[in-house]
Amino acid sequence: MRWLIRSQSLVTLASGMIYPYYLLFLKNLGNSYAKYGLAFAVFTISSAAFSQWLAPRIDHSGHRVLLVSSLGMMLAMLAFPWVESYAWVLLLQLVMGCCSAMQKMSERLLLADHTVQGERGPVIGSYHFWTSAASGFAVILGGYLIDWLTIDALFYASAVMYGISAWAVWKMRKP
Amino acid sequence: MLLLLVILCVYEYIRTDTPDQNPYLITDYSRLHPVKVDRVVKGKEEEQLVRLLQEAKEKHLTVSIAGQRHSQGGHTYYKDGIVIDMxxxxxxxxxxxxxxxxxxxxxxxxxxxxxxxxxxxxxxxxxxxxxxxxxxxxxxxxxxxxxxxxxxxxxxxxxxxxxxxxxxxxxxxxxxxxxxxxxxxxxxxxxxxxxxxxxxxxxDEAYRMENEAIKVEDYSRYFQENVLGDPDVRMHIARISVAPDRFLTDMYAINYTADSALPLEDYDKLRTREQGVIPSKMMFSLNRSSDWGKNAFWSLQKLYFTKQQNKAISRNNAMRSESEFMEYGQPGANDLLQEYFIPVDQFADFVHGMKDIVRDHKLNLLNITVRYVEEDREAVLSYAQEDMFALVCLFHVPLSEQGQVQVREGIRDLIDEVEYKGGTYYLPYAAYPTVEQFRRAYPGYDDFFRKKDEYDPQHLFMNYFYEQYKGE
CATH class of the missing domain: 3.30.465.10 (Uridine Diphospho-n-acetylenolpyruvylglucosamine Reductase; domain 3)
Structure with missing residues (x-):
């Protein structure tokens, strides 16, 4: 359980760090909010579609799915600074939508697996606390990092954190 | 843990609670003079723009015109007026x-x-x-x-x-x-x-880039003989060292020389990505923050440009230089430009005089680039009243009122030196100079403001450039 919290705190750290700035980055891509909306729709729709494929398969491979999700996000973060067309942004949004489905579903699954009915409150509370607190730090840190360097540096930093969280998930598999 | 986060938030609030960071005020690249405007309107169509002017006139509002808002003297907005973002x-x-x-x-x-x-x-x-x-x-x-x-x-x-x-x-x-x-x-x-x-x-042409290290004293002669005197050299830029070890003594020049042996097609794909922004920005931060950083930045810059020796580049690519690494958004301070036009033969004398002024006023000078402008008196407010070198100087300055007073004093002394050498200064930047200094540098000022009253008697088009330099 502790490794789950650690790895997922890192994931929220990584995503919390990049997410608000990523929104700004996306908004700057097009002149219209409709175009911005589309990029987000691609994310949520791919996430929804992928969840349907994933649902029957996830029960026995929660860890692996979580690992793949972290690695997928890491690759997406590494790719973003190099993207030069809107179509690529959509493609990455699609990949990230799938990763998000994997992350959210396996996270819930593992939380349920590692807890017992009637005793879930404190675990979920502690899980939520640490992941949210991590997010708070991350977003402040992210602002500093962009001011001092560039938004690209933030994408890379976020990729590093997804990488570490993947390692933490991998570590979790071993007793 | 929570307490730490709350303390961090309070600290952040205080740190960023400066007028230059107020999102509800309008300013320009300088982040000086933030004010409230009536509204910012995006220009879309000709009829819309005509209607906007009509409306502004009826409501007795002023109109300011904005592009990328990189001018630094409040040229693109005015208090309570309409800003048209073009x-x-x-x-x-x-x-x-x-x-x-x-x-x-x-x-x-x-x-x-x-x-x-x-x-x-x-x-x-x-x-x-x-x-x-x-x-x-x-x-x-x-x-x-x-x-x-x-x-x-x-x-x-x-x-x-x-x-x-x-x-x-x-x-x-x-x-x-x-x-x-x-x-x-x-x-x-x-x-x-x-x-x-x-x-x-x-x-569009293919150029070969050539670099040369020179001393400030030799630059005017070097430029006239080796640059202007060689008809194949089409573009030129030079840099003066601001590193304390070689403060305003060392320079290097980059010449872009047309070479008909280079096939343009090999080089004319437009470069759309800025290279190495992250390391450059880190280095520029060091340059901004310490003398040691300035020395290191100058050495690295020289190394970088030596590596560019004899590289080929198309004209269109040479005209899209990097800028992202210089961006600076920290609260309470900014990097601001000033630009001085100095007659070609007065260059070394001016730079020599500049040395003491920058030191005496403790100005944090980050960068000086030198360009050449031919005499051109066509515009009423012409800066190149003879063949001039343009010294583009980037200063790191505090934005606080007290800090600005000090910077203003230093810049005014620099302008005195400019004037003494028969030079002028550029007007898109913060109006630190006095109205008298402006008038002496731009003898066409009288005509300019008289015609403004003639073409725009109600002063519909308004900005801080007018307010600061009209001098009423």
């Missing part, structure tokens, strides 16, 4: 390869112009070193750049259409409304809204 008014209207001309809407950036003309192997004659600025904005400041053969921007403007305060759209060129041509070019948005512009172009 960046969406940016279409390329036509490219005529035979006449070598392009017609673009004023909000188009040079990047857009380059993209449109590059396939025809054409290139802009004169623009700034970076391509991020709008054409309309560049014309309003009569920009200049690395090209040493084409003069300042006014020389490559064929004509433009101007929406004047009376609501009329006038064609303006050297033949039609020639007076407005000389006023609105380098007119800082005070004579009307530039709608679209016809620019004369030149051929």
């Amino acid at each position: 960046t969406d008014y940016n279409q390329v209207l036509s490219v005529d390869p035979d006449q070598r001309q392009i017609r673009v809407q004023a909000g188009a950036t040079w990047e857009k112009v380059q993209k449109a003309v590059n396939p025809y192997h054409l290139s802009v004659k004169t623009m700034q070193s970076q391509n991020i600025f709008t054409v309309g904005g560049s014309i309003s400041v009569n920009a200049h750049g690395r090209d040493i053969r084409s003069g300042s921007l006014i020389g490559s403007v064929d004509s433009f259409r101007l929406l004047t305060a009376d609501g009329q759209i006038r064609s303006v060129s050297r033949e039609e409304n020639p007076e407005l041509f000389r006023l609105a070019l380098g007119g800082y948005g005070l004579f009307g809204m530039i709608l679209d512009v016809t620019l004369n172009l030149t051929e």
